[in-house]
Amino acid sequence: MTGVNDLRMRQWQLRTPLSEEDIGRLQIGDIVFLDGCLFTGREGFYHRLFDLGEAPPVDLPTISNVTFHCSPAVNETSPGVYHIPAVSATASFRFDKYLPLLFEQHGVRAVIGKGGMQPEVYQEVFRKYKAVYLTTVGYGLGAMYGRGIQKVKEVYWKDELGLAQAVWVLEVEKFGPFLVECDPSGQSLFALANEEINQTFEGLYTELPQPKLKRLGEVTSPGKEVL
Amino acid sequence: MISRETIHATAFELNRLAAIQIPGDARQAVGRMYKRETNKISKYVLGQILENYRIAVDEQRPMCADTGLPRFYVKVGNEAAVEGGMVALEGAIRQATAEATAAIPIRPNRVHPISRHDYNNNVGVHAPTVDYSFEPNVGWLELTAVHKGGLFGGDYRMLFPADGIPGLKRFFLDCISEFFRRGMSCQPLVVGIGIGGTKDTCVRLAKEAGCLRIVGDRNPEPEIAALEEELLQLGNSTGFGVMGLPGDGAIMDVHIEIAYAHTGGMPVAIQHFCFAHRRMSARIEGDGSVHYREDPGWFTPFYRRDSVGFEELEEQEA
Numbered sequence: 013m014t015g016v017n018d019l020r021m022r023q024w025q026l027r028t029p030l031s032e033e034d035i036g037r038l039q040i041g042d043i044v045f046l047d048g049c050l051f052t053g054r055e056g057f058y059h060r061l062f063d064l065g066e067a068p069p070v071d072l073p074t075i076s077n078v079t080f081h082c083s084p085a086v087n088e089t090s091p092g093v094y095h096i097p098a099v100s101a102t103a104s105f106r107f108d109k110y111l112p113l114l115f116e117q118h119g120v121r122a123v124i125g126k127g128g129m130q131p132e133v134y135q136e137v138f139r140k141y142k143a144v145y146l147t148t149v150g151y152g153l154g155a156m157y158g159r160g161i162q163k164v165k166e167v168y169w170k171d172e173l174g175l176a177q178a179v180w181v182l183e184v185e186k187f188g189p190f191l192v193e194c195d196p197s198g199q200s201l202f203a204l205a206n207e208e209i210n211q212t213f214e215g216l217y218t219e220l221p222q223p224k225l226k227r228l229g230e231v232t233s234p235g236k237e238v239l
Numbered sequence: 240m241i242s243r244e245t246i247h248a249t250a251f252e253l254n255r256l257a258a259i260q261i262p263g264d265a266r267q268a269v270g271r272m273y274k275r276e277t278n279k280i281s282k283y284v285l286g287q288i289l290e291n292y293r294i295a296v297d298e299q300r301p302m303c304a305d306t307g308l309p310r311f312y313v314k315v316g317n318e319a320a321v322e323g324g325m326v327a328l329e330g331a332i333r334q335a336t337a338e339a340t341a342a343i344p345i346r347p348n349r350v351h352p353i354s355r356h357d358y359n360n361n362v363g364v365h366a367p368t369v370d371y372s373f374e375p376n377v378g379w380l381e382l383t384a385v386h387k388g389g390l391f392g393g394d395y396r397m398l399f400p401a402d403g404i405p406g407l408k409r410f411f412l413d414c415i416s417e418f419f420r421r422g423m424s425c426q427p428l429v430v431g432i433g434i435g436g437t438k439d440t441c442v443r444l445a446k447e448a449g450c451l452r453i454v455g456d457r458n459p460e461p462e463i464a465a466l467e468e469e470l471l472q473l474g475n476s477t478g479f480g481v482m483g484l485p486g487d488g489a490i491m492d493v494h495i496e497i498a499y500a501h502t503g504g505m506p507v508a509i510q511h512f513c514f515a516h517r518r519m520s521a522r523i524e525g526d527g528s529v530h531y532r533e534d535p536g537w538f539t540p541f542y543r544r545d546s547v548g549f550e551e552l553e554e555q556e557a
C-alpha cells in the first residue's frame with residue numbers, strides 16, 4: 013500500500029482557469045503554484061449566495077474556477093486602492109454543504125483552504141465534478157502567500173460584510189505552495205495520514221483509563237476525528 | 240511619571256513587532272524540528288514555515304494574515320506612576336491597537352458575536368483583552384502584545400483526583416487527536432496547560448503558560464517541571480508531524496501552571512499556541528525609557544504567589 017512517504021510530491025505551476033487536463037494530472041501530495049486569478053469567500057459569501065439566495069456580486073466563472081477560503085490582511089493605500097501583504101486560509105470544513113451548489117452553478121473546480129474536508133465529501137462531490145482541494149501549507153504562512161498576490165483586481169460586498177468577509181478578486185503569480193489534499197479521483201492526503209498515524213497513536217491510550225466523568229456526545233475512540 | 244504617549248507608542252510598536260518578527264526561541268525550536276524530521280512532506284512544510292518567518296522580516300509583512308485576537312498583558316510596578324492612571328493606560332492600548340490594525344496592517348478579526356458587525360479596528364466590547372498583574376518594589380511598566388489564533392486547539396475538562404496524572408495524559412492526547420489532525424492547531428506549537436483553580440483561572444493559566452513563557456523554560460516546582468518534560472516527550476511520540484501528517488513530532492514545548500484547586504476536583508485546561516508565535520514585550524522604566532525584549536517575564540515569583548508565607552506554615556507544621 014502507498015504511504016504518505018511514497019507520494020511523489022511533484023511540483024506544478026498552473027494557470028487559471030484550471031483546465032480539465034491540468035486538474036486531471038494532479039495527485040495527492042503534489043505541490044501546486046498558481047498564476048492568474050481567483051476569488052475569496054467564506055461565511056458571509058456563502059450565506060448570502062446560498063442561504064439567502066442572492067445573486068453573486070459578479071458572474072463568477074468570468075473571474076476564475078478557483079476559490080480560496082481565507083481572508084486577507086488589507087491595507088487601503090488610497091481610497092478604493094488595496095494592498096494585501098499577507099493572506100492565510102481559514103478552515104474549510106464549515107463550508108462543505110455549499111460546495112455542490114458552488115461547483116454546479118458557478119463552475120468552480122478548485123478549492124483552496126485550510127484542513128480539507130471529510131473523505132465522504134470528496135467521494136460524493138469532488139469526484140463527481142472532477143474538482144480538487146488544495147490545502148495551504150502550514151497554515152499560517154501569511155507572508156509567503158501574500159507575496160504571490162500581484163494585485164487586488166476588485167472587492168465585492170466589502171461594506172456589507174467587512175474586510176475579513178468580503179469577496180476579494182486577486183491577481184496572483186507563482187501563488188503557493190499548495191498541497192493537493194483531494195485529487196480528482198476523490199483520494200485524500202489527510203485520510204491517508206490519519207490511517208498511518210492511528211497505528212501508533214491509538215496504542216498510547218492503552219494504559220490510560222477513561223475519565224471518571226464523561227461528556228455528552230464524546231468521541232471515545234482516539235482514532236476518530238471530531239470534525 | 241510614565242507618559243500616556245510613551246505607552247501609546249510602545250503598544251503600537253509591540254503590535255507591529257509581534258505581527259512580523261518571530262521570537263528567537265520559537266524560530267530556533269522550529270529549526271531544530273526541521274533538522275530532525277525524517278518524513279518528507281512534514282519536512283517540506285517545516286522548511287516553508289522557516290522560509291515564511293524569513294520573508295515576514297525581510298519584507299516586513301505580517302507572518303500570518305489571521306491576526307488571531309490581539310491582546311495585551313500588563314505588569315504594573317507597585318511604585319509606577321502613570322500619567323492619567325490605569326484608565327489612561329488602557330485607553331492608550333486600545334487606541335494603539337486600532338491604529339496598528341490599519342497601519343501594519345493586521346486583519347480586523349473582532350466582530351460583534353451576534354450581529355457579526357466588524358468595525359475593522361480589532362477594538363470592541365472586551366476587545367482587546369487586557370490582563371493586569373503587579374510587581375512589588377519597582378517603578379516600571381511591562382507590556383506584552385500577543386496575537387494568538389482563535390478558533391482551534393484548546394479545551395477544558397473537569398477531571399477528578401481519581402483521574403490523576405493518567406487522566407491528565409489522556410486529556411492531553413485527546414487535544415492532540417482533536418486538533419493535530421489536518422493541522423488544525425497550526426503545528427508546530429507550544430502547549431500551555433493550566434491545572435487547578437476555578438474554571439476561569441484554569442483556562443487563563445493555560446493560555447498564559449502557552450503564550451507567556453519561552454521555549455525551554457521550566458516551572459520552578461521540580462515535579463511540575465518533570466511533568467512538562469514527560470508530556471513533551473509523550474506528545475512528540477504520537478506519530479504526528481506538522482499538518483497532521485506522519486512525522487517526528489509537532490510540539491516545541493509544554494508549559495504547565497498550577498493554581499490551588501477545590502479539594503474534590505482537578506480541573507485542567509489546555510491551549511495550543513500555533514507556530515505564528517506572536518508575542519513581544521517591553522519594559523517602560525519610570526524615566527520613560529523603553530526596552531524591547533522577547534521574554535515576557537510574566538511568571539515572576541510574586542505572580543505565582545510565592546509570597547503567601549508557605550515557609551512560615553511549613554515551619555509551624557514541623
Ligand code: SF4
Nearest residue numbers: 152303388425513515
Ligand atoms: S492558528 Fe496561528 S498560524 Fe494558524 S491561521 Fe491561526 S494565527 Fe495563523
